[in-house]
Amino acid sequence: MxxxxxxxxxxxxAGVLALTACSASGSGSSENTISVVGYSVLEAANKPVFADFQDTDAGKDVTFKTSYGASGDQSRAVDGGLKADVVHFSLETDVTRLVDSGIVDKTWKDTPTKGIATxxxxxxxxxxxxxxxxxxxxxxxxxxxxxxxxxxxxxxxxxxxxxxxxxxxxxxxxxxxxxxxxxxxxxxxxxxxxxxxxxxxxxxxxxxxxxxxxxxxxxxxxxxxxxxxxxxxxxxxxxIENPAAVTKDASASAKDFLDYLTTEPAQEDYAQSGFRPVIDGVKVGEVEGANDPSDPFPxxxxxxxxxxxxxxxxxxxxxxxxxxxxxxxxxxxxxxxxxxxxxxxx
The missing domain is CATH 3.40.190.10 (Periplasmic binding protein-like II)
Known part of the structure; x- marks a missing residue:
């Protein structure tokens, strides 16, 4: 080198970027606790999204349990019994694995963004x-x-x-x-x-x-x-298009959160973490760390x-x-x- x-x-x-991988396992989630299982890169980006969802009527009193790691490993973990209400993976195939095993409904892509969240x-x-x-x-x-x-x-x-x-x-x-x-x-x-x-x-x-x-x-x-x-x-x-879905036994709060991911406020939060919006009309503003903060996504x-x-x-x-x-x-x-x-x- x-x-x-x-x-x-x-x-x-390395300390800032280190993976905490808080466990999302357990016998089940309450209506107000959402277990999110995602790929590793989402960990920092999700924090403001969680906070802003909690400021909405749908997110009032909601808490989150999280697990982050390599996308394929996370998908296999959920397939093997790791509790998840919302999954947000790197690849479509990591969701379809859960469709095949009956954990996620086959209609998960029937959304305005075809199941893509980031x-x-x-x-x-x-x-x-x-x-x-x-x-x-x-x-x-x-x-x-x-x-x-x-x-x-x-x-x-x-x-x-x-x-x-x-x-x-x-x-x-x-x-x-x-x-x-x-x-x-x-x-x-x-x-x-x-x-x-x-x-x-x-x-x-x-x-x-x-x-x-x-x-x-x-x-x-x-x-x-x-x-x-x-x-x-x-x-x-x-x-790169990253999919998200709810599991079949997810609570109404989890479904509300999944819907929230593709709203303008959530996409604005993701944009500030460097993700390109998946919907039109998002006010990106300046993005710190981008090559050109005023035009971050050429x-x-x-x-x-x-x-x-x-x-x-x-x-x-x-x-x-x-x-x-x-x-x-x-x-x-x-x-x-x-x-x-x-x-x-x-």
Whole structure:
């Protein structure tokens, strides 16, 4: 790695970004206690959303119990018995797992935002001043560039990152073989595969690697928290859409809270934490930590989407990420991880 941040600053930022993962388990929730199970990056962003919901008539006297972690791990935990009233994950497939097991109703996407509560784009987080001049997807696979990205086996963020990299090749007219060759270069340059997006950010802010593949909102939060980093929105990238749903036995208060997530006040709160609004009419204002606080969410030159460009997660998940546990062949990414020896946290 070409540049280390100071140990004291790294420790401070790591403390701010550390995951508390308060337990949401229990035999059940009362009408006024909402158990929220989410992916790790949401932890800081949810705090003002909770507080503002509690100031509404629907949220009066409501309290929250929370659990945060890697999106796939959180989904599997709920499937295995972790109590949840509201789930807010990185990937649609982490909700559909719960639909398949009967925990979430199959109509969960029947909302004005099609079940999406937050959104972002894939960016490059770099050292302050961008000393390696990393601007494009081609730059990060140059020899000697050290990449950190979460593990796609557990992290939703990692899967968005991988698909953004794939889109750079195949979405721009390249063949699937060229896409695989690019992902191989990316994995060869990867020095760590932490279990979650938050763990990956902590590793990077502690001084590891030259570039972190991450959510734009996570990069903004890192800067808000004092990390000595910058970030680059590449000319072509992928729209990240994070779903939320209630479980079948959730209380009326939980359903009210789910509805609240896509209101203007909640989306304003999420925007201040670096998320792009999922509805129109949100008064974003200035966003501290953004490259341009007065224009925090610029439109990339080319913005790919999972649904429009790759057929949706129902097609993407088995093709790219199948882990072989169902008896079917490995997906493209686990196979490349096996071929490159980059299969887990390092």
């Amino acid at each position: 070409k540049m280390k941040i100071k140990a004291a600053a790294a420790a401070s930022v 959104s972002s784009v894939v960016v490059f987080v770099v050292r302050k001043g961008n000393p390696d001049n990393i601007q494009t997807w081609d730059d990060i696979v140059k020899p000697g560039v050290e990449i950190i990205t979460p593990n796609p086996g557990s992290s939703g963020s990692a899967r968005w990152n991988i698909m953004a990299a794939w889109a750079h090749i195949v979405g721009n007219g390249g063949s699937e073989d060229e896409g695989k060759a690019y992902l191989t270069k990316l994995l060869d340059n990867t020095i760590a595969l932490p279990s979650s997006g938050r763990d990956a950010t902590t590793s990077f802010t502690e001084g590891n690697g030259d570039v972190l593949l991450s959510y734009e909102n996570e990069a903004i939060l890192a800067k808000q928290s004092g990390a000595d980093v910058d970030y680059v929105v590449p000319p072509d990238t992928l729209l 439109t990339p030159d080319k913005l790919f989407t999972i649904n429009d460009d790759f057929g949706g997660w129902a097609e993407v998940a088995p093709k790219f990420f199948n882990d072989g546990s169902d008896g079917n062949p490995l997906g493209i990414v686990p196979q490349l991880q096996e071929d490159t020896g980059k299969q887990g946290e390092e």
